[in-house]
Amino acid sequence: MKGDSGSIGIGAMIVFIALILVAAVASTVIIKSVENLQQKGEDTSNDTRLSLSKKAILTSAYILGDSDCEAELFQHSGFGGWSATYPVGSYAGNDFLDPDNDGVNEAVSDDATTIKIDAGCEVILYDEDDFSGWSARLSGGDHSLASINANALPKNCGGGGCNDQISSLKVLGFEMQLHWTLAAGSDEVTAGEVSWTVTCVSEPFAGYDGDTIVSSNPYGSTLLDGTNTAGLDAKIVDSEIIEHGMYVKTDIALKICYPEEGEKMQLTIHIDGGATTYYTLSFRGLDVGTNVLFVS
Numbered sequence: 001m002k003g004d005s006g007s008i009g010i011g012a013m014i015v016f017i018a019l020i021l022v023a024a025v026a027s028t029v030i031i032k033s034v035e036n037l038q039q040k041g042e043d044t045s046n047d048t049r050l051s052l053s054k055k056a057i058l059t060s061a062y063i064l065g066d067s068d069c070e071a072e073l074f075q076h077s078g079f080g081g082w083s084a085t086y087p088v089g090s091y092a093g094n095d096f097l098d099p100d101n102d103g104v105n106e107a108v109s110d111d112a113t114t115i116k117i118d119a120g121c122e123v124i125l126y127d128e129d130d131f132s133g134w135s136a137r138l139s140g141g142d143h144s145l146a147s148i149n150a151n152a153l154p155k156n157c158g159g160g161g162c163n164d165q166i167s168s169l170k171v172l173g174f175e176m177q178l179h180w181t182l183a184a185g186s187d188e189v190t191a192g193e194v195s196w197t198v199t200c201v202s203e204p205f206a207g208y209d210g211d212t213i214v215s216s217n218p219y220g221s222t223l224l225d226g227t228n229t230a231g232l233d234a235k236i237v238d239s240e241i242i243e244h245g246m247y248v249k250t251d252i253a254l255k256i257c258y259p260e261e262g263e264k265m266q267l268t269i270h271i272d273g274g275a276t277t278y279y280t281l282s283f284r285g286l287d288v289g290t291n292v293l294f295v296s
């Protein structure tokens with residue numbers, strides 16, 4: 001019995017020591033974890049300070065109006081046969097057949113096969129003469145029938161291909177000018193770090209337009225007086241430094257997000273390594289010169 005109780009005593013001691021060891025290891029782990037959390041917390045607050053130190057503010061967003069690009073529709077493959085030219089706008093019925101409205105039809109319904117589209121605009125082709133049926137959204141460039149088939153919704157216009165079915169179309173190209181500056185307390189930024197995005201939901205093609213403020217079409221960016229940051233009569237380039245107190249105007253071209261009256265879109269201005277700011281553009285009217293920056 002004594003021997004038994006003795007072995008129980010040694011066993012209990014071993015369990016007790018083991019528990020102390022486990023507790024020691026566990027507390028080390030816990031201390032490490034807490035240290036890690038503290039470190040993470042400091043990293044996060046560093047990121048926050050960084051992102052708040054570079055921030056742009058939009059002061060206005062003016063409508064410049066439709067872009068001057070055009071699309072040319074053709075009867076045959078290889079851009080042959082009859083052709084009809086369409087500036088930015090919506091064309092159905094007689095407008096589709098006679099886009100220059102001179103009483104002589106250039107186009108024929110259910111006959112077109114190829115299209116050329118200027119850079120800077122997009123086109124939506126439709127089967128029906130009221131912007132319904134299958135549709136195909138195309139960007140700037142020369143489009144063969146194969147390209148129209150590939151871009152159609154549904155693909156291949158439901159299986160049989162899209163040849164000789166086009167009966168209406170829209171040419172989309174819209175330009176605006178943003179005026180923006182840096183927020184109070186913002187660090188200076190390099191022009192190439194700043195970009196914009198406009199997001200829209202227009203069925204069946206939701207999407208967004210975006211670019212840097214330097215390469216933004218059609219005219220890039222300058223200060224409000226038309227000069228660059230060195231005071232020269234030139235566009236701002238990537239390496240220029242924009243400081244607090246400078247006001248910049250940036251032209252933007254919308255191809256995906258072509259506004260309809262009454263529509264709203266979201267605009268963001270993003271600075272690499274800095275903040276992203278969000279705005280609502282409210283197109284209560286589409287007149288040239290309208291400020292569509294919505295301030296609630």
Ligand SMILES: [Ca+2]
Nearest residue numbers: 098101102104
């Ligand atoms: Ca005509």
Ligand SMILES: [Ca+2]
Nearest residue numbers: 075111112113
């Ligand atoms: Ca044809």
Ligand SMILES: [Ca+2]
Nearest residue numbers: 127128165167
């Ligand atoms: Ca048709």
